[in-house]
Amino acid sequence: MTLEQLFQSNPYEMKAEDKKKMMFQEISSLTKLHRERCEPYENINKALPAQHEEGMIEDLPFLPVRLFKLAELRSVEKEAVIKTLTSSGTTSQVVSRIFLDKETSLFQTKALVTIVKSYLGNQRLPMIIVDSPNVIKDRTSFSARGAGIMGLINFGRNHFYLLNESMEINWEGLEQFLEAHKGQEILLFGFTFMVWKYFYKAALEQNKKISLGKSILIHSGGWKKLLDEAVDNETFKSRIKDQLGIERIHNFYGMVEQVGSIFMECEHGRLHTPSFADLLVRDPQTLEVLPNGEQGIIQVMSLLPRSYPGHNLLTEDLGTILGEDNCPCGRHGKSFVVHGRLPAAELRGCSDTHAFDSGGNNGNTSSQI
């Protein structure tokens, strides 16, 4: 199946057997393509043991995500780059840079539409963006937040930015927006932490209880800051439902290194792989692939990246695969949960071990990545 065909079909209907075959073929050929077009990537591959043609998906070479912080990895000419995405590493000074050409950018948009429309339908909804318009000010270089917003913005109309430059809620504007779209289904999008701190908590502190009624909130960006406050997904959902009246809430797991092929949370609280992306979980110490049900480091594969070698990446996140083709929601593909970041994942270099051992909570994952 070509990517275009995958975009035309339901992203959650491919069966495990077909998926396995397709992923191996496609990821192998993407590896070949990037080896030809990206010299640093080729150099890394040359240093690895040769792959067998008849191998398994887990044997194909993958890059640690942080490599995009250290090297300029591009598989197209500089002139062909139309957009550069940057990561929002909170504690690190070095940001990842992801180079997009027209083709990859279009694939990302189409992949996202294929996934999100299976949840929202094809009608654009009045949309509240839980952020300030500043976040998309620079038009050629987007942060992770900007890229997320630009991706989801296509599903909305009459866009309203909830926050001003000082991250305060524009209550008057919100009132007008809700009045204008009374009785309609509203789409809200924001980063998990932004929604929690600047919408939910601000409303709570200012004693404002609102009812967004028939609305759907999509959020992403990670739980790190919320876990520090002991807020998990269930707490997040129930508090927001209570204070803001939002009934349908879907998280998604995604990263700036693989924009487009996101993993959406279903009605049963599980994240799902779409047809054009896949996931493995590896042992943090040995990097062996773990069976379903065991927690380890998440590896993500995506068929979209053509302008940069980001099709097969080892993340710095911990997760557990719950099953394949057997989620109670009926979607095919793998279903999984993310537990958060690998402890001290932002640290780097060979002096990591000490800081890791004293700061990590299981102290056994030293220096593989």
Place this chain on the structure above:
Amino acid sequence: MENKLRKIFAETLNISEEQVTDGLEYNSIPEWDSISHMALIATLDDEFNIMMETEDVIDLSSFAKAKEILSKYGVQF
């Protein structure tokens, strides 16, 4: 009607009307990027009193394509 559409393109993308030809494509000039695209879609929705679906928002990738998509919503060229 084509003139009206050309005018909308020129005004929302902030380019001259001469630049708005059938071959004008999304992301081929700095002025037509993802952000101005949203402004363009909003203006088209308003001006022609329609509500384009998500897929059409994505597909509207050239001036020629815009005419084709708007025709689907009953706008005649």
